[in-house]
Amino acid sequence: MGKDPEHAKFFDWRMALSHAIRDRIVDRWVASTRRTYEQDGKRVYYLSMEFLIGRLLEDGIVNLGLVEEVGETLRTFGIDYRSVLEDEPDAALGNGGLGRLAACFLDSLSTIGCPAMGYGIRYENGLFKQSFVDGRQVESPETWLQEPHPWEFGRPEVRFTLGFRGEVTTENGRTVWKPSELLQAEAFDTPIVGWQGRWANTLRLWAGRAVDPFDLDRFNAGDFAAAAEHEALARTISRVLYPEDSNEAGKELRLKQEFFFSAASIRDILRRFEGQHEDLRALPKKVAIQLNDTHPAIAGPELLRILHDERGLSFEEALEITHGCMNYTNHTLLPEALERWDERLFGRLLPRHLQIIDRIDDAHYRANPTRLLSARSDGQVKMGELSFIVANKVNGVSALHTDLMKKTVFKDLHGLHPDRIVNETNGVTPRRWLHSCNPGLSSLITDSIGDGWIADLEQLERLEPFIGKDDWLHRFRAVKAENKVTLCDYIAERHGMRLNPDAMFDIQIKRIHEYKRQHLNILEAIAHWQEIKDTPGGDWVPRVKIFAGKAAQGYHFAKDIIHLINDVAKVVNADAETRDSLQVIFLPNYNVTLAEHLIPAADLSEQISTAGKEASGTGNMKFALNGALTIGTLDGANVEIRERVGEENFFLFGMLADEVMQRRMIHDHAQQAIAADPRLARALEAIRSGTFSPQDPGRYVHIADNLTWSDYFLVCSDFSAYWQAQREADHAYRDPDLWARKAALNVARSGWFSSDRTIRGYMCDIWGAESLLAP
Numbered sequence: 001m002g003k004d005p006e007h008a009k010f011f012d013w014r015m016a017l018s019h020a021i022r023d024r025i026v027d028r029w030v031a032s033t034r035r036t037y038e039q040d041g042k043r044v045y046y047l048s049m050e051f052l053i054g055r056l057l058e059d060g061i062v063n064l065g066l067v068e069e070v071g072e073t074l075r076t077f078g079i080d081y082r083s084v085l086e087d088e089p090d091a092a093l094g095n096g097g098l099g100r101l102a103a104c105f106l107d108s109l110s111t112i113g114c115p116a117m118g119y120g121i122r123y124e125n126g127l128f129k130q131s132f133v134d135g136r137q138v139e140s141p142e143t144w145l146q147e148p149h150p151w152e153f154g155r156p157e158v159r160f161t162l163g164f165r166g167e168v169t170t171e172n173g174r175t176v177w178k179p180s181e182l183l184q185a186e187a188f189d190t191p192i193v194g195w196q197g198r199w200a201n202t203l204r205l206w207a208g209r210a211v212d213p214f215d216l217d218r219f220n221a222g223d224f225a226a227a228a229e230h231e232a233l234a235r236t237i238s239r240v241l242y243p244e245d246s247n248e249a250g251k252e253l254r255l256k257q258e259f260f261f262s263a264a265s266i267r268d269i270l271r272r273f274e275g276q277h278e279d280l281r282a283l284p285k286k287v288a289i290q291l292n293d294t295h296p297a298i299a300g301p302e303l304l305r306i307l308h309d310e311r312g313l314s315f316e317e318a319l320e321i322t323h324g325c326m327n328y329t330n331h332t333l334l335p336e337a338l339e340r341w342d343e344r345l346f347g348r349l350l351p352r353h354l355q356i357i358d359r360i361d362d363a364h365y366r367a368n369p370t371r372l373l374s375a376r377s378d379g380q381v382k383m384g385e386l387s388f389i390v391a392n393k394v395n396g397v398s399a400l401h402t403d404l405m406k407k408t409v410f411k412d413l414h415g416l417h418p419d420r421i422v423n424e425t426n427g428v429t430p431r432r433w434l435h436s437c438n439p440g441l442s443s444l445i446t447d448s449i450g451d452g453w454i455a456d457l458e459q460l461e462r463l464e465p466f467i468g469k470d471d472w473l474h475r476f477r478a479v480k481a482e483n484k485v486t487l488c489d490y491i492a493e494r495h496g497m498r499l500n501p502d503a504m505f506d507i508q509i510k511r512i513h514e515y516k517r518q519h520l521n522i523l524e525a526i527a528h529w530q531e532i533k534d535t536p537g538g539d540w541v542p543r544v545k546i547f548a549g550k551a552a553q554g555y556h557f558a559k560d561i562i563h564l565i566n567d568v569a570k571v572v573n574a575d576a577e578t579r580d581s582l583q584v585i586f587l588p589n590y591n592v593t594l595a596e597h598l599i600p601a602a603d604l605s606e607q608i609s610t611a612g613k614e615a616s617g618t619g620n621m622k623f624a625l626n627g628a629l630t631i632g633t634l635d636g637a638n639v640e641i642r643e644r645v646g647e648e649n650f651f652l653f654g655m656l657a658d659e660v661m662q663r664r665m666i667h668d669h670a671q672q673a674i675a676a677d678p679r680l681a682r683a684l685e686a687i688r689s690g691t692f693s694p695q696d697p698g699r700y701v702h703i704a705d706n707l708t709w710s711d712y713f714l715v716c717s718d719f720s721a722y723w724q725a726q727r728e729a730d731h732a733y734r735d736p737d738l739w740a741r742k743a744a745l746n747v748a749r750s751g752w753f754s755s756d757r758t759i760r761g762y763m764c765d766i767w768g769a770e771s772l773l774a775p
């Protein structure tokens with residue numbers, strides 16, 4: 001770093017250490033790349049708008065087996081290892097589950113040794129930073145790239161020029177698109193090293209650059225701002241994740257981002273293929289492209305366009321090749337989250353692609369004249385339908401979700417292509433989500449069954465015989481207790497609040513959304529608080545309720561839920577009558593690092609979405625793997641978690657997906673539920689009357705009204721069952737050994753939720769790809 005150690009800051013130590021680790025990763029990376037070229041196996045390309053990778057330094061150290069060595073080396077300089085790790089900012093390149101899934105997949109692909117590449121956008125500012133002002137969410141730009149980022153390698157030589165708008169003409173019988181707006185995509189590569197450093201793949205992120213960065217004529221004419229305008233405009237494309245799309249300019253930018261990274265990736269894939277192969281018809285043998293949701297769906301028409309318009313293949317042949325390469329993962333059944341573009345906007349930006357989509361749609365219609373859905377109708381381009389039609393395989397992300405996909409959104413298309421939909425239940429990487437984040441539990445497991453579980457998580461089954469032994473269970477309890485104390489210290493230091501480490505730690509951390517029902521959780525907390533106040537000095541099981549999560553900037557109702565939870569926390573935490581029995585805290589700026597701090601300390605995992613709405617969830621898996629019991633609905637992967645950990649080790653409540661649909665038919669379902677449960681009525685009344693916002697009593701009337709009169713997500717209808725399940729959890733928690741056994745069984749039986757298992761499923765069922773590592 002060019003500094004005397006005397007003057008070095010944590011930043012300098014971190015950078016020096018990162019470079020030392022990076023050097024060692026690069027050796028493996030180069031070797032893996034060389035092997036991939038030599039073996040010429042099938043390559044996997046994972047296209048995703050998000051990669052929520054979090055910090056990378058500890059990953060590198062752990063995967064290379066250098067933890068001891070690094071700790072010792074730093075000690076000789078008098079530097080604390082943890083403090084150096086804590087200095088690294090999170091790479092905030094994602095919103096939530098979908099982006100974190102992509103990051104876990106990269107880890108597993110490298111651990112397994114599958115030749116693969118992740119493609120995405122190098123957002124300069126990523127997702128916003130969240131803070132609270134008077135309990136309200138305030139957003140500020142994330143600035144993770146202001147400091148040098150030691151893990152990326154700029155590749156200024158890898159650049160593609162991309163276009164927008166312009167016109168489509170015919171020249172010598174061929175269709176030619178002449179875009180009128182040009183910009184460049186420049187590559188930045190991050191090596192992703194797998195467990196024990198046996199393999200490393202690449203995450204390639206694209207940054208927007210101007211074709212003519214600087215207008216010298218305008219500069220010389222004195223118009224300095226205009227001179228730099230091209231550059232600024234080109235950069236906006238890779239500036240932030242999910243810009244507000246409530247106005248026309250935002251929508252356009254979003255579509256541009258999608259095309260920008262998809263088109264650059266397709267060009268890169270073709271360039272690599274054509275460097276080694278002559279015949280484009282062999283593409284599906286060598287290339288599998290996975291679309292992580294519909295955001296990169298335009299990659300299909302773009303590949304087809306290049307094959308047909310630029311390489312001269314017939315349209316039919318180009319379509320067949322494209323179909324052979326593309327696969328699509330669906331992540332949501334929420335109608336408002338299925339991507340649709342106004343065809344005028346689409347046609348303005350990508351005129352040739354609109355024509356190609358029509359031809360794809362036509363060809364599909366001619367082959368399937370009975371179909372009901374199409375990729376373009378009602379003035380809209382429908383990215384879900386388009387992806388389904390183009391893809392070779394379409395997958396859901398949990399058993400329930402895949403089943404619902406077949407029965408709802410893709411019913412018609414599934415009937416025509418019954419072999420296309422497959423299920424690949426999500427998973428999480430055990431390296432980050434157990435071994436690194438929970439060193440106490442990791443050591444206990446390794447002491448008991450050896451360390452083979454880290455790359456073969458189903459070995460955790462072998463813990464079961466230990467769970468019956470008192471001394472082992474004692475150690476298991478001690479690990480959780482210690483993790484809770486560590487979290488208490490962390491929260492006290494950063495947020496100035498002392499939590500009771502003996503209380504049950506009840507945690508709900510995820511994006512804030514009505515379907516995820518943080519408001520159901522806080523409503524129950526209010527009712528519980530009221531009950532404690534009725535009988536102060538009662539024999540209550542002490543609870544700490546922890547929330548974290550960001551609300552989309554334009555999602556006002558979700559932001560009001562955050563405000564409400566913060567207001568409830570203020571009142572409840574200040575109440576001397578209840579303080580020993582109930583504490584509530586909302587931690588700001590949820591991200592991967594915060595999740596790593598919270599999950600090992602959890603007793604109870606809140607997975608309470610309205611049944612049929614959560615595609616899978618992956619937070620639920622992280623908690624179970626770290627020995628928390630789930631309180632949850634039969635939704636997403638909760639279903640499979642409960643099947644595996646055992647129904648007696650899971651607090652189930654609430655309506656099933658089909659009951660939800662039935663219940664909505666009853667026009668006054670919420671009022672009926674309120675009339676039937678006085679606790680619910682009283683908690684709602686407290687919200688409505690301003691108990692938690694005395695200076696502004698009307699603040700939450702609209703939330704109470706929403707729950708009373710429409711309640712689309714059935715908070716009221718599920719309240720009584722949820723309340724009951726919470727009391728069952730209290731009851732179980734009173735017996736510490738019983739609780740610990742249940743928690744330990746959750747750990748022992750969660751091995752199936754490794755993303756290694758998920759990736760093996762994709763390799764076998766979808767990609768036809770193989771590991772290049774010797775077994």
Ligand SMILES: *Cc1c(COP(=O)(O)O)cnc(C)c1O
Nearest residue numbers: 096097510591592595617618619
């Ligand atoms: C795991 C994870 C998620 C996904 O959580 P769900 O509860 O499945 O929605 C979101 N954000 C971060 C930072 C995560 O680590």
